[in-house]
Amino acid sequence: MNNLAHILSEIKKIVGENYVFTDQETLNNYGHDETEDLTFPPHIVVKPANTFEIAEIIKLANEFKIPTTPIGGKTGLSGGALSVYGGIALSTERLNKIIDIDEKNVQVITEPAVITQILREAVADKGLFYPVDPSSLGSCFIGGNIAENSGGARAVKYGVTKDYVLNLEVVLPNGEIIWTGANTLKNATGYNLTQLMVGSEGTLGIVTKIVLKLLPKVNHNILMLVPFYKAEQACEAVSEIFKAGITPSALEFMERDAIDWSLRYVEGISVAVKPNHQAHLLIEVDGNYLGILMQEAEKIVSVVEQFEIDEVLFADTEDQKNALWKMRRGVAEAVKANSVYKEEDTVVPRYELPKLLKGIKQIGEKYGFKSVCYGHAGDGNLHVNIIKANLSEEQWQKEVPKGIREIFELTVSLKGTLSGEHGIGWVQKNYMDIAFSKTHLELMEGIKRIFDPNNILNPGKIFPDEDI
Amino acid sequence: MNNLAHILSEIKKIVGENYVFTDQETLNNYGHDETEDLTFPPHIVVKPANTFEIAEIIKLANEFKIPTTPIGGKTGLSGGALSVYGGIALSTERLNKIIDIDEKNVQVITEPAVITQILREAVADKGLFYPVDPSSLGSCFIGGNIAENSGGARAVKYGVTKDYVLNLEVVLPNGEIIWTGANTLKNATGYNLTQLMVGSEGTLGIVTKIVLKLLPKVNHNILMLVPFYKAEQACEAVSEIFKAGITPSALEFMERDAIDWSLRYVEGISVAVKPNHQAHLLIEVDGNYLGILMQEAEKIVSVVEQFEIDEVLFADTEDQKNALWKMRRGVAEAVKANSVYKEEDTVVPRYELPKLLKGIKQIGEKYGFKSVCYGHAGDGNLHVNIIKANLSEEQWQKEVPKGIREIFELTVSLKGTLSGEHGIGWVQKNYMDIAFSKTHLELMEGIKRIFDPNNILNPGKIFPDEDI
Structure with a gap:
């Protein structure tokens, strides 16, 4: 410099x-x-x-x-x-204040460096609910959630970050400050720069204030863990639950290794995983009427019982619920602790999940790598952790990326795309051509140039190397 | 030419x-x-x-x-x-087919010229629900709903068009065809061109196929009409209902003249409006458990009873419900039949609604015009119909626009904006400077140029005359 x-x-x-x-x-x-x-x-x-x-x-x-x-x-x-x-x-770490929990309008105005969980707890204290809960909610910032359009476990019922963002104060790459929209639930006034900013990964502007819509607090939930003898059947069960008219508030899939590794990594949790359990679904329903939730839970049990499953575990206490969630949220760190890995954030329409899982395993066999898959099955969002383990550096650097390319090609052929909630950033940018035509990428690059003609803001992200 | x-x-x-x-x-x-x-x-x-x-x-x-x-x-x-x-x-009228109601993924793929009501009915036949219902739902096209990011009565609970659009096939202004996104509930893959397209009023591309997410069908609702002696109190009651923890599926406001004119204009409806009723709220709750809805309805009654109201009318039959909705949806046409008028589509955070209504009336007095106000109060979305009646052509052309400008200035000062659901189009474009700085408008214009360098697609819309 x-x-x-x-x-x-x-x-x-x-x-x-x-x-x-x-x-x-x-x-x-x-x-x-x-x-x-x-x-x-x-x-x-x-x-x-x-x-x-x-x-x-x-x-x-x-x-x-x-x-x-x-x-x-x-x-x-x-x-x-x-x-x-x-x-x-x-x-942004010093911009860490919740500016106003606006109970009258059921909104919150916050700075970007508030930790998502702190924001959720602060609005819960006022009887309000911010549903978006990425697995890193205890340490991630709400501003980062906006940059990456974060999802998480409750997106299946409540949507992702973009569904809650009403308005953003943004410092543009020329140093000027704008508010992108208005603090309103409806807006049909010019191009939607608010939604353009969400998920733009800090390449178009720096978000300095955020207006989020909130919901009324939800009082009850029921959480169950379902062991499947076949991983693909766990995936098949997912769309059957929706077909039965239920919208769970969480519907999480964990392959055998994911749950095993997490149980070893996260302290204070015991789940009786048997040798022949290939995968688990963690399923939550929520609402304000416990009687109705129990009916819904029974309906879910009757759906999953049509597949080859072991006994369903219901979390009886808040402690048990917390333990199961800790196990689920611990998978990412457990994988990281286990091996060097690459994580892909594939997403497809949820009915295509069994095809995606099967295809990923076949591609792994072809290129000689092992993968541990888990994620937000209700959204069709499968995190694919490719494990380095004993692969040579050459296999890791040359063969694995070919396999990743095939995984993304499969994803896109199933009407899905490269990333559900992690963003493209640095590590997926050279796969963008799989999802987008040249024309399409040029439109995005054109938008980038309009906002940031000198390409100073977070350069080297999103766009393939040859393009920018 | x-x-x-x-x-x-x-x-x-x-x-x-x-x-x-x-x-x-x-x-x-x-x-x-x-x-x-x-x-x-x-x-x-x-x-x-x-x-x-x-x-x-x-x-x-x-x-x-x-x-x-x-x-x-x-x-x-x-x-x-x-x-x-x-x-x-x-x-687009010949692109009028519903391509696929995808029950497995709870989505629908449709062409743009399908009438919104026909789409809603077709998915309802499969036990599914497309909630967005603009007042013109019997004749508007789903493609137009996307162009204008249409809202309607159920947006207060279910959101607007943008909240259901997953993916769009678009013909760009250079004749190339792209799909803007993927058919997935989550997407963090590049800039969100899907959301940029929604509400862009046909200026960035022509939408030729649409993928919408759907919800499970909702089986019950309760509808009530509440007469208020003071219009501002009707507005005040709106945010109190949410404060009580209820999210109604519709919460509509009608000023005295709106309901009067509609009752005269729409056939086959009788509502006993008394001389001292200044405004009405039409309130609906929906869900799958009638017992719970009755509790919610009682809660709503106990909230509105804190204001000066006459007897609450509950719709006992489907016919009565349809009649009340016909009356509400008939207001726009009734106003049109009554006088030449200009309609503004103001939107504010809902708690600010009483201030907005009061301010509009004061501005009307200042500039000598009468307004009839009604709209989606739950969203803070107030349609302001300025009535020409006996105003001279000069007053109409010169004075009224000054008043409209003041109304929009008030709206923006209340953290609202120019249009909630009708779009800017041709008639509001010269007010855009009230909501947006020069820098902000230049960003939007820059995006327009990236998509449409020759400015062939729907020119003369959204942007102020001096700007493009």
Whole structure:
């Protein structure tokens, strides 16, 4: 980076000495998120206090054409927050206040660095409900959820992040500040820049304030764990549950290895997994009337009983529910602890799930890799963890990407796409041609140029290498 | 239009002689929708049979830079389908098939010219539910609903059109065809062109196939009509109902004149409106358990009873329900039959509704016009019908627009915006500066240029006159 000394001194003028970092430890720390084993240290880490400081930093970055990558909770799984071209890592962490829980309009206005779980708990204290709960909810930031259009376990009934975002304050790549929309449930006023911003992975602007719609609190739920003797049958059961007229509030799939590894990794949980259990479905229904939930749970049992299953486990206490969720949410970290891996975030219409799972296993056999699959089956969203284990470096670098390409081709042929909730970021960008034609990618790139003609904001993401 | 003869002959080659029209009656017929008293006859009306014919027409239009305006059910209220610069009116009416009701994935794939009500009934026959029901549902096209991001009475509980659109086949302004996304409930793969297309009023592409998510059918509802002695109290009651933890499936507001005019205009309905009723709320709850709905209805009654109301009317039969809805849906046409008028589609966070109504009346007094207000109060979406009645042409053309500007300024100051569900189209475009800064409008215009560099597709819409 040229002019480093000058830029550093200008940035210090904006945010103060104490919030600019160039020591190697900090650079390394802000050079990674939860994506595989990747680290891209930036040249500078800056921690602005508010929208205006961010705007000033961005103006400077735009003037000197410095790559600038917003970084939040560092829980991303596609490398969206990595400073792949160095430059400035702009941490939003000091913008961490819930500005207003607006009970009168059933909305919340928040800064981006509020941890999703803290936001959920704060609105729950007022009798309100923010349903989106990515597995990393205890550490991810709501701003990152917007950048990646995060989903999670409750999306099957309640939708994903984009379904709750009403309005965003955004610092544009030229340093100007706009609100993308209005604080209204309906809006037919010009192009929907709010929805364009959601899922744009920090490439079009830096989100500095967020208006989310909320729901009334839901009081009850029932949680059950269903062991299947055949993994594909677990996938088949998924669309049958919906066919019976039930919309579960969560419908999660775990392959054998996923549950095994998580049980070993996460403390304080015991589930009697038998040797012949190939997969489990974790199923939750929620609502305000326990009697109705019990009817729904019985209906679900009668659906899954049509498949080859072992005894259904019902969580009797809050502790048991928490333990089952801890096990489910622990899968990702358990996989990470077990082996170097690559995670793909495939998504298909839910009825196609058995075909997807079967195809992934066949592709794995062809290229000689093992995969551990789990995810949000109710959404057709299957996380495919490809395990390095004993593969040679050459197999890992050359053969596995061919297999991943085939997995994505299968996904798209089933009317699905590359990512359900993790984003494209750095690690999937060279597969974009599978989902999109050249014309289509050019439209997206054209939008990027309109917002960010100097390509300073989170460069190197989303678009294939040859394209930008 | 230059080259008219040549272009006509080329278009006839594409679609056949029988589907190209230049007679004055047809041109006039396709020169208007339901917007005020406006008519802009195109030079040519063309009725292609399918996506490929549309692509060929668009390529021709792009080559010869002919303004081309897609037109559907002609029920629009912002002039979005009017050929304001002449050229080609491209009617989608022959693309009127429901392609597949996909029960396995709880989705429907349809062409754009299916009437919304027909789509709703077709999926209901399979036990499924498409909730979006604009007041014009008996004649509007689902494609038009996407163009304008239509809402309607059930949006308060179920959301608007955008919340159901998963994927769109679109003919771009250069004649190329893309699918904007995937047929999945979750998607974090590149910029969300699906959501960018929804509500873009036919300015970015022509939608030729639509994938919508559906819900399981809902079996019961309860409908009640509540007469208020004070209109502002009716507005105040709206957010109190939500505060009580109820999410009604419809929550409609009608000012005195709206209900009076509709009762006179729509046949076969009698409601005992008393002289001192200033406004009514029409409130529906729905669900699968009648007992619970009755509890919710009682809760609603206990909320509205805290205001000055007359006796609540419950619809006892399906016929009574239909009659009340016919009355509500008839307001727009009743207003139209009563006087020349301008309709504004204001939307605010719902708690701000009383302030909005009061402000509108004050602005009306200042500029000497009368307004009839009604709409989807649960969404904060208030339709303001400004009545010409005995105003002079000069007052109508010069003074009323100043008042409208003040109404929109008020709306935006309350964190609302110009249009909740009708779109900006032709009639509101010169108010866009109230909602958006120059920078913001330039971003939207930049997107338009990326998609449509020759500005052939539905030119003269959304953007202020001085801007494009």
